[in-house]
Amino acid sequence: MVALVDCNNFYASCERLFKPELIGKPIIVLSNNDGCVIARSNEAKDLGITMGAVFYMIEEDIKKHKINVFSSNYTLYGDMSARVMTNLARFSTEVEVYSIDECFLGLTGIFDLERYAHLIRNSIIQNTGIPVSVGIAPTKTLAKLANKMCKRTGGLCVLDTEEKITAAVKEYNVEDIWGIGRAYAKQLILLGIETAADLRDQPIGFVQDKLTIQGVRMWNELWGRSCIPLSDVLERKKGLCTSRAFSKLTNDMEELSEATASYANRLSLKLRKDQSCATVISVRLLTNRFKADEPQAFPSITIPLTHAVNNTSEIVKVALFGLRAIYREGFMYQKVEVTATGLIPETEVQLNMFSKWNGPINDKLSKIMDQINGHYGRGTVRIAAEGTAQRWAMKRNFLSPAYTTQWKDIIKTK
């Protein structure tokens, strides 16, 4: 048996934990740059605030209903997520952290599943203050389904008999099945397949035809035959990307350079954390495609590197070279993306005998920068190309404190 444990309205719950006066009050959390709604408390959902709603367009609703607004505080959410996952891992030796707020647990050999589910749920709520839902079923696909079902019924759902599973799939919409994309869902609904049960009752040939091998796995899983094992080993990432929209559109080369340098720096840090090196760096500029009346451009460049690297100086240098190569005047850019691909493990880097190689020194420099920034806080030591004013920097007007990661931000009590 497999459990899927999912944190309820995770971002909103994190904010609420340190502001309990907001219990029962509507909360929304905005995307980076305070662009649109990415998380809502149940109260905000009930008020009709939609996922992805653009912030400035719902400002009136926010005022009218006194909705509490937060900028996304990923430092806090990341730490709270780690606390939840660590607590969950105490309940099983098979753990797959699936996303920031979801986790699969293998429950082989547990007899009283209902009781165990209660135990897991109560312990997470006691230890972290984050409410969770627990769905238990014979396969991952069904566990996911069970979890979604219990969001309404109050936090627990154990599908451990054929009857319970059959009843559950009957009232479950096909578009909500784990692994069914929007395009597939549309096709299926057109064919009259509306619930998970409808899909399950199709012959295997049909599924193979319409939904490929992934679909066959899912179909088997809906019948309670496990096809998607828990994976506790992370696959090495194939590529890493840092991108973020600017707080305002810009065509200023200086600002763009600073932003590119800053993202390239962050990218190199990600690479070092991942213990991999990039062999290819791509840079892309993007205008705002939602402003249809303005000229649009999405110039990009892909640059192969002579050496696989992950140190800050070289990746920034390459990214800035790329930016200069693609920059065109006459456009207002909204976003720059710096991507590293062709990743290889740090330990398998081969040197190129035909080029001058300054790697060891730059690697050392990056390591020292990481140490200093790790100790004194992110951004203490930066490279000059990132600039000091950072006018393009992210807008986070409603950011809550880093309650659990910064001493200056711990809560004062009376």
Next chain:
Amino acid sequence: MIMLRKTTPKRDPVLEPIADPGQVTGFSSPAQDYSEDRLHIIQKLVKDPTNTYYFEMENNDMAVYGIVKGALLIVDRSMKPKHGTIVIANVEGEWITRKLILNADKKFLTCGIENQDILITDDGIIIFGSVTWSCNPMANGTMVKHLIP
């Protein structure tokens, strides 16, 4: 079931310039076979770091119970509050530290002064967690550290 967490913080190369002072080049140290990890306060104060949170006392309201202004409070959410536990609570948006009293007839939060007790009714009071330790400041910033240079 849970093993005591063994925590030794990383060496600070400024304060501890040599990595292993027990390593000798001459006569081998007779203490080598008897070495144990040095005590560190966090081994005592933080049993379950995953579930530990920190708060700071803002005033002397809890001085009766030995918590003074500026005290660092260590809060372990995994410890269920009981009768007599010092807890962090939130009352209508305000964070307070109080002793939890669970009598059969009356449940309340107290700071030791009777007319300031806060009755626990069903709504409006949220208990965040149990304070397991309080670290009172003694010489905050007034003493000069003897470190050369």
